[in-house]
Amino acid sequence: MKDFILKRISAVILPFICIYGFYVILHGHISPGGSFAGGIIVGLSLIAFATVYGMEKARARLPEKVLVLIESYGTLWYVIMGLVGVFKGVPFLANKLAGVNVGEPGTLFSGGLILLISVGVGIRVASTMVTLFFALVEDES
Amino acid sequence: MFYLVLAISSGIIGGLLVAAIPKDKNRMRKYIVLIFSALGAFFCWRVAAFVFSGESVELSIELGSLNLYIKPDPLGAVFGLIASTLWLFTSVYSFGYMAGKHKQRTFYAFFLLSLGMTVGVAFSGNLLALYLFYEMLTFSTYPLVIHERGPDAMKAGAKYIIYNLSGAGAILIAIIETYSLAGKLDFTGGPILAGLSAGGLNWLLALFIVGFGVKAAIMPLHRWLPAAMVAPTPVSALLHAVAVVNSGVFGVLRVIYSVFGHELAGQLRISAVLPWIAAFTILAGIIIAARKDILKQRLAYQTVSHLSYSLLGAFILQEWGLAGAVMHMICYSTLKITLFFCAGIISELAGETRISKMKGVGPSLPVTMSMFFAAVLGMIGMLPLNTFWSKYYLMKGSVAAGNWILALVFIASGIINAACFIPIVVNAFSGEKVRPQSERGARAVLMLAPIVILVVFAIIIGLYPGIVWPGVEAVVNCYF
């Protein structure tokens, strides 16, 4: 891809798409969307980057190792958040029961662990999308 | 209890030992076989002595709600004695017969294993143990059937397995139905199903008879038996004239007298048909036998016929019938095994398996052929031999049951037997002597000694039936 216009425009737009994705992730518990939808948006922005600037550049910025680590730790993060309850002696994935401050409903910092879980899952989804894309596009599979 | 465990396990342990020692240790293997079959016989005699003296020997292995219960009663003790004693003779015979043959280790290992299983069948005290050993007997004799490894042997083996497994399947269903009807499976304390109403039990008895009838070679289910004659002669002799088929007969006796009891069985409609099936098998078996040219085949069909003597005795549900059945099991086994042994000697030392070519083998095998003649007389039911008595009891039983036609069946069968086998002997001794004397050497002695001893036994029992009568009487008293 050597299209000048495409490169310039995407250079302007992609950061905003990415930020919008994070917005959706962070507001998952108080508005439509959430970690999956947001993660997909972030992931697609990265995929768009790869299609516009070429695979080599994308690979250089998003090495496979990092993606694998994000994927694994994203899931582990979820489990660890769930285990907070277990460590406190209440059920798995307990939130308020585990003594977490759940804040005031309707504001960003409400829902206790949900926000933390959302972030983990969101970046995990993003990295999974990118991994899938790379896996399908690159020659060795 | 101690003896009971030893009696069953001596065969199994011996088999495992034989399998464990290296292939080329022929002498050592023979000693092991001899020692363990002798031990098996010895312990069976000990157990039988306990049983007949009225002591209770039992062993119960809990398997949850199903338990294996081993407790010989007189019937089991008699069968155990027959099997283990004849096993000893067969092992001596097979030392001669198998000398120089291939795959001896496999042969002897499964040979001893089958001893353990047969004793297990005999001594089992409930249907589950009976089923277990019965099924295991099938599997442990299978390698013996396919010993020759040729395509014929494989085909026979497949037939053997399929017939017997189907039979065992029928038995399993019947056992489970019995369990669900009666809630117990033990033979002690009267027949299992005693006290139930006869209605609806017809098919249960039929299922049992079909199941055990496979091994007992009742006529439409007999096909595996002639096919299995491809096995080496000691195997045919022991398994297909003594242990396996008799365990089928034993099973039928057990079902009728220990599971149903003669009173309940008498009320079933099917029990009117059963004697006639047995009678048909007696006549049809021997008639087919008359048309076979290969000696072992002829003997096989004669086996089919003679097994039904015992079955007929059991089916007429009458004291003398049962006595005859048990007596026939004892007497017939000693003579039938002799006949097979003789057939083996003829094929090994004279190289003949076809009756039509046996002209003149008599002078070359004088001892063999005379023993063969004695056994043939026994099969017909002539007096100095023991089978006279069993036939006498059977006929007495059928007359006592009010069915003199069945008695005629025995007589007719005797006549056909004579027509079928006497000419072989006559032929063998007639004609010019073209063959050299072949009964020489250690091998011949090993094969002949068991035969002579068995025939002497048969004659002694024939002259003094009182020797075995207490055992038979104990069995009859158990059920009547």
Add this chain to the structure above:
Amino acid sequence: MSTMLEKLTINYPYFFAVILLVIGALTVLTRSSLFKKLFGISIMESAVFIMFIAAGNIRGGTEPILNGHNTGAVYINPLPSALMLTGIVVSVSVNAFALALIMRLYKTYGTTDADRIAELRNEVTDK
């Protein structure tokens, strides 16, 4: 008859769902192209998603969000939508995996037609 029609008009999403389901199933079972099989699966999944979401819908209901000014109004059932989000995640992973497999098959056999692949495979094994 009129009640039947009435039911049809009220419950039209379900009929769409059923039609899509049948189309999808037919595509999966009759087409030999691996891609078309995959499309068929996706269509079937969409049919089920539509059915679920239609079940959660209430006509005239608002979105089930607590934002201070629509309390008391009838809101639609959010659960089916949430469930179908999970269903979509699953379907994404199935699609990705299937595409990867198709690529592997294409690299080996040079075709994405199931019948052709079977032929080629038999040729290979015959040799």
Add this chain to the structure above:
Amino acid sequence: MMSSAAANMPVLVVIAPLFTAFVLTTLARRIRLVEGLVVFTGILVLIGSGFLAADVFNKETALIYQIGGWPAPWGIELKAGSVGVFFLLVASFVSVPVSLFSVNNLSDEVGGKERTARFYVLYLLLCGAMYGMAVTNDLFNVFVLVEVATLSCCGLVSSRNRPRAAEAAFTYLILATLGSTLILGGIGFIYIITGHLNMGFVHDELNRIWQSEPHVVWTSFSFMLVGFGVKSALFPLHVWLPDAHSTAPSPASAILSGIAVKGYLICLLKILYNVFGYTLMRAFAINTILVLAGSIAIIAGAVLALMQTELKRRLAFSTVSQIGYIIMGIGIMNTKGLSGTLFYLAGHAVAKAVLFLAAGAMISASGRKKISELAGIGRKMPVTMAAFTVGSLGLTGIPLFSGFVGKWYLILGSLESGSFFPAVVIIAGSILCAAYLFSVVRVAYFEPAPDENWKDPGLAQKIALIVLASAVLVLGILPDPFLELAGRAAEELLALK
């Protein structure tokens, strides 16, 4: 802390393998550590499920676990009932020797260390999904777990770097996804008429209203049956299974045939008895359908198995036949029949695992796939073939081996329910089973061996085989505790009317 762990056991047994799975993805190259972790997790879960089983057994009630502390109609529930812990115990037990078998043995088969690590990740995901199926009490979770299991199964099937494997995996993926779509549709129908997803609530609601919506219930049932039928390879829907199970690496085949198909059956069992319930099953004659489907599967699977010449394919078709027993047993709706089914399921799990592992060891040692080419292998690989023989005896249902007790209770159950037909089919199936398994044993022991250097596998593999083979024996000789647990499970299933 300990008491907290004990109280959270139902969720911890599911979480543990998933947690380890994602730890493994970061350890790709250090294969020793990976293998150690997999086996360690397996043992940990086994101990955990042992505790859980003891707990449920002593308390005599199901353990309800509310995730996040939310009560039932709103929150998601896990229910460690007798059925669940029974399957949990079986699955976690089998998974340990299977993973032990793969130690130091897989790299050749799947090619490379990284692929091996990926294999273990999928393996653990599958295990986690299976344990989840055992304890879940929520219909939608059933769907999710079924999907996780399906995808990891596909991954395992395709883990061998062969075009054949990719093809088998693709067929499996398409058919299994078709199945899970149908399952989701079935769940959808139930959800539409009841408005619940929690099994207990659905059951109550369904039994209240089913008479007004018989068609929906009927459709839902048929969707479920076909969906789970595809996944568990119920006879006419089994087409994917032989290819998938025979091309997968041996440990994968063992876990797929031994445990994975059973997980779907447990789900079906739970849905039929805990969701539809006894009354509905009777009303829609579901039991008759199951008995018929099972009978056809038993006979057809066995006949097809008999026709196979490749060892692993024969074992795969044997699974089709054995699944028939379990399906049939689910249709025999009394305590004896159901406990027999569950016991049979356990017996088949261990027996089939040992058969597949032994077959894999033989095939990789000799490089030959056909049964006729494995002549005399019994004398060259005594431990492997002895394990195979024990497995065959267990599957055929010889007394003192695992299959017998299960068959005994299945037949007892069917006779008690007054029908003679299933008993005959069971026996016929056993005879065919003997025919197709013992012919392998016969070839291996009684035919002359070629002059080749075939050897038993390494120590870990031998231990795995011995552990599984002795489990076959233990289930046959000392069936009592398991039988009692299975009996409890059957009563629990039948308690809901």
